[in-house]
Amino acid sequence: MKNLMEVLAIGSFVEDPQNYSDLKDFWKHTFTDLTGLPATAYVNNQYGNGKEILDGNPIFTSVLDGSRGIRIIQTEFDDGQPALSSWINETTIADSRFEELVIALQLSFDTFTDTSQLIRLYADETLTPAILESINEKYSA
Amino acid sequence: MNHRGRFQVQGKNLEDSNSWAQESPLLAITGMELLNNLNGRLSINDARIRSKGFARCRRFIIAARENGGVNI
Numbered sequence: 001m002k003n004l005m006e007v008l009a010i011g012s013f014v015e016d017p018q019n020y021s022d023l024k025d026f027w028k029h030t031f032t033d034l035t036g037l038p039a040t041a042y043v044n045n046q047y048g049n050g051k052e053i054l055d056g057n058p059i060f061t062s063v064l065d066g067s068r069g070i071r072i073i074q075t076e077f078d079d080g081q082p083a084l085s086s087w088i089n090e091t092t093i094a095d096s097r098f099e100e101l102v103i104a105l106q107l108s109f110d111t112f113t114d115t116s117q118l119i120r121l122y123a124d125e126t127l128t129p130a131i132l133e134s135i136n137e138k139y140s141a
Numbered sequence: 142m143n144h145r146g147r148f149q150v151q152g153k154n155l156e157d158s159n160s161w162a163q164e165s166p167l168l169a170i171t172g173m174e175l176l177n178n179l180n181g182r183l184s185i186n187d188a189r190i191r192s193k194g195f196a197r198c199r200r201f202i203i204a205a206r207e208n209g210g211v212n213i
Contacts, residue, residue, distance in 0.1 A: 047212070053211070055201065
């Protein structure tokens with residue numbers, strides 16, 4: 001499994017099976033390291049013909065508990081967009097209410113640090129709207 | 142309803158969406174209409190900020206159509 005410095009060196013990953021796989025593994029291990037839980041995806045990211053969707057949206061999902069999860073959307077470098085944006089999304093999965101922390105990011109040391117903090121706080125149920133907003137404001141134009 | 146979802150935009154003072162819930166899969170052409178309709182409701186500035194996001198979404202709809210839909 002690649003470490004943070006190695007994945008930061010990954011350039012293009014959209015539609016690149018090897019780089020995409022490396023990033024998926026990285027996020028799985030990051031999630032487990034932060035939460036102590038095995039990663040359990042709740043989005044089956046495939047086209048109808050079975051081909052995997054390699055667009056980074058999402059690059060990672062995992063259930064946290066029965067009604068909450070984490071969704072990470074990773075985009076390639078684009079200085080015209082915020083490097084990180086995060087929100088709480090209410091959705092429905094299998095006709096049950098489901099809440100997810102969504103983090104959309106371009107991976108850097110800073111966005112990884114803030115993503116880790118967001119995941120940790122959300123998992124511990126201590127993520128407040130004020131904290132979420134303050135992290136988003138760091139990256140807004 | 143087996144097939145449901147929504148296209149959503151959000152920001153500090155913005156939250157808008159177009160959703161669907163139906164028995165059959167959403168056709169690409171309908172998805173594109175819903176997405177373009179949502180885009181059309183935005184102010185010029187909000188649309189400009191999100192132009193790349195909308196472009197990515199349109200590319201996804203096209204890719205999904207070309208690959209037999211999505212199993213999400």
